[in-house]
Amino acid sequence: MDFNSGDINKCPFFNGANATNHDSVTEWWPKSLNLDILSQHDSKTNPLGEDFDYKKEFAKLDLDAVKQDLRELMTDSQDWWPADWGSYAGMFVRTAWHLAGTYRKADGRGGSNTGNQRFAPLNSWPDNVNTDKGRRLLWPIKKKYGNKISWGDLIVLAGTVAYEVAGLKTFGFGGGRQEIWHPEKDIYWGSEKEWLAPTGSEGTRYSGDRDLENPLAAVMMGLIYVNPEGVDGQPDPLKTAADIRVTFERMAMNDEETVALTAGGHTLGKCHGNGKADFLGGDPELAEFEHQGLGWHNSEGTGNRGNTMVSGIEGAWTTDPTKWDNGFFDLLLNFDWELKKSPAGAWQYEPVNMPEHKKPFDAHDPSIRRNPIMTDADMAMKMDPIYREISERFYNDFEYFSETFARAWFKLTHRDLGPKSRYLGSDVPTEDLIWQDPIPTVDYTLSENEVEELKSKILNSGLSRIDLINTAWDSARTFRGSDFRGGANGARIRLEPMKNWEGNEPARLEKVLSKLTEIQSGLSKKVSIADLIVLGGSAALEQSIKEAGYDVKVPFSAGRGDATQEQTDIESFEDLEPVHDGFRNWIKKDYAVNGEELLLDRAQLMGLTAPEMVVLIGGMRVLGTNHGGTKHGVFTDKEGILTNDFFVNLTDMRYSWKPTGKNLYEIVDRKSGETKWTATRVDLVFGSNSILRSYAEVYAQDDNQEKFVKDFVKAWTKVMNADRYDLN
Structure with a gap:
């Protein structure tokens, strides 16, 4: 019995049981009707059993205790993944944002409800690079509270608490996101066969005069929203503005909510691109065993801290990236910006003649100040006439901006949770919101x-x-x-x-x-x-x-x-x-x-x-x-x-x-x-x-x-x- 033990396709014991085998009906017979979508959330994969009642479990949760644990975690920098400026606020905001941001209104799919960011393909999307680190940082809290809080609820709560720690008065939080236990592989994310395929490539999601295919919202396979470097990676803020408007509208956001989310999302944290993307290892689905289920291992330098690679863009947007303030609009509107390349070779905008005191400190060395940056999407908030008008309004009225963002963040993270009657917990806002499709309750019974x-x-x-x-x-x-x-x-x-x-x-x-x-x-x-x-x-x-x-x-x-x-x-x-x-x-x-x-x-x-x-x-x-x-x-x-x-x-x-x-x-x-x-x-x-x-x-x-x-x-x-x- 002679075979190459390194080639599992030839292994008689495993019968070639790996992902490269032609073992699916639809791969052998492409025209066969694939019924897998109707067993997408098969209860047989649920380890908690059919009798598990999440609503009852959540009712046992001490939500204040969870929030306190999250506040303490926010500044508890871990050696294996150090926090920028000693704060994980930006990390948890991004992890929650990228969980919720897949929502699309055309068919209601995506979003935060199932915690599907844990599984392929989302866990390995290029735009989700290092969100696996955010989830792993949250694991001790998930372990502590167990079945009483789902991954979806915990991730969204962590992002919301991050804003509270930074100083924002948030709008509230509702639990109720149920776990899934295997990939939602039958959701249609696009027909492209490669990540970040440019518009003109085979299987593009565009037709006509840049008409985005329904029900898709993101502009490329593997992105949550738009390409931060510009359309197909070519900077042009006005073209990017057009993409942003379509993408956010398909997420049920209007122009004001779009500007608020863009600015508010970039008020905390930074972009990471201080190195060479070529040093990054495979995504979580391709990672070696020794990387403990984490992807994108960086062999350059420390692999984190100053060597962290995410988008390839490098820098923070504001002077103080751990505080909720109006710094984003201050820097965007009051200074001129020029195109430059990051150390990783990505397009980004950097300021012209900005005074030192306006620049943020280095994320890990408080003796050094660094240039802030803006992406092409950020510049769209300045160059597009409608977005510019909204940006100036927000800049001149910080309280209004804060309230608008808090409501937009709540909508972003709760849009797919359904009517308010499904929300769980003591932090649910009392106000009825039109996008929650309110229905009057009745007080009669019928014999x-x-x-x-x-x-x-x-x-x-x-x-x-x-x-x-x-x-x-x-x-x-x-x-x-x-x-x-x-x-x-x-x-x-x-x-x-x-x-x-x-x-x-x-x-x-x-x-x-x-x-x-x-x-x-x-x-x-x-x-x-x-x-x-x-x-x-x-x-x-x-x-x-x-x-x-x-x-x-x-x-x-x-x-x-x-x-x-x-x-x-x-x-x-x-x-x-x-x-x-x-x-x-x-x-x-x-x-x-x-x-x-x-x-x-x-x-x-x-x-x-x-x-x-x-x-x-x-x-x-x-x-x-x-x-x-x-x-x-x-x-x-x-x-x-x-x-x-x-x-x-x-x-x-x-x-x-x-x-x-x-x-x-x-x-x-x-x-x-x-x-x-x-x-x-x-x-x-x-x-x-x-x-x-x-x-x-x-x-x-x-x-x-x-x-x-x-x-x-x-x-x-x-x-x-x-x-x-x-x-x-």
Whole structure:
């Protein structure tokens, strides 16, 4: 048995079990539908077990004690990674910023909620260099408080405390970020095949006149925001300003918040580039064992202190980089700056004729003063007319700048945490913020008899079952588990902009809402429209189940409130508009991505597993819920009744499938040649994909008809209650 022990690909015992092996289905068969996204947060990987309740654990936490430990850590410089000026404030701000800064509003993915900076690819992004040191510095505190505080909460809290130690009055802190236990590898961060690939390279994220691909926000693979040296590394503050405006807008930030975050983020700490980037070792995923899981080992000099390498830019932005002050605007606006190269060869701006007392001391030698620096992004705050006006306003009103930054920092670090009802801890601000999508609470309960009476009123109102089921579905389907926005609670489907979305069939929706409002006005006990919408769908579904021959109740829990138009940020909610819904067999227009791939993305955002997605599709088809009443995929002669006919006929080899267009098929009887039904790719993928077909076959079996009904009800209820954090 002769083999090279250094080549694990040839090792008969390990069977080549490493990352370079062609061992994934999608690598062997690139066109295969990858369902991994639907098991992204598989509970089997969670070492804390299914019964672990983070909310209960966090309630045991002494938050003040954690904050005190963080304050003490802030100036407890470690020999293995010394603090700049004896303070880790800049380090913890950057670690928290880069955790939260991946958030993007288009699909709600990224952000601080899961603590995903611990895993690839984020832990090894070039822009995240040495954030691994920040997390490792926090480990003793994480170890001490254990399950009572997640990594996401601890990292954000550390950044917030860093600002407090520096002198900023922060806006508050809310806990509630749940751990994940393996990489979120199925999040789309871009199609580039190399880090920091320039705009013109293969797989670029730009098209047309520098139009950034949706849902992306960062300008390059491996960056959090923009290139600090300029567009594609070429300094030009006005071009960089254009990139900044797009990037921060896609993070849900306006111009004022953008300037505040840029200046406030650069008020503390420094850039590191005093050496040669060639000396840096591999990122954490490539690091040698002896580096203890840390990446970017620097073999030059001490490897830290004055030899620290991060961005390649070298220097601090302000005179006193450990204090919260207005130094950033003072230096930026009152002095001239010229382009220079850092010791690492990176473009940076340094001052012209700045007096010595304005220069910061060296981070590790208090006898030396160094030139401050500005990046191309910093200079954009001075050169862009709009950013310049805001910068001058902040410079002339430090109190206003401080308050604006504190609120923007809170938004940055909490944007993906969802509504305020999910926040944990004693430092949660009392103020309701528009970006938290506030919903009034309700103070009523409904008895079982009252629920049944309401069902009867709704079913006898003249509204069809399909009207009721579709309205309930459309109201709930906007839920995104990525940032906990959307859902049926709040009944925002009756408000701008949702009531006019094409996917909600506005004419039908208006008819249903009008009738439900009429019913509401005649009740002796006021019940929210949000509850009536969900209850109407449940009542209609129960009728369809009864006609299928089963006595299965659809669970209903009252307690949803009705949001007002004033509580609804119209522009923000535009990002939640469905442009496709495979469950209702609808795509707004022709996209480069196939319908079945869009369906997987939507199902994952809704928090559905693969079996839940399958059973919902089968039930929605036979109920006749297609958008616009189309008949594609309605594989039944008993439309409107919750049978397993979709799966029975999908898997029946008496029928052949005949393509009639890019996305359409005819289902043809093999003997007669008669076209029995029509279908889309979304319908037929459940019979053609091996994994999805295995689920479809379960529900097609003669002995699983009742199981299908019960599983559909369970999945339906999950969708209706996805945003009920008082229940979940």
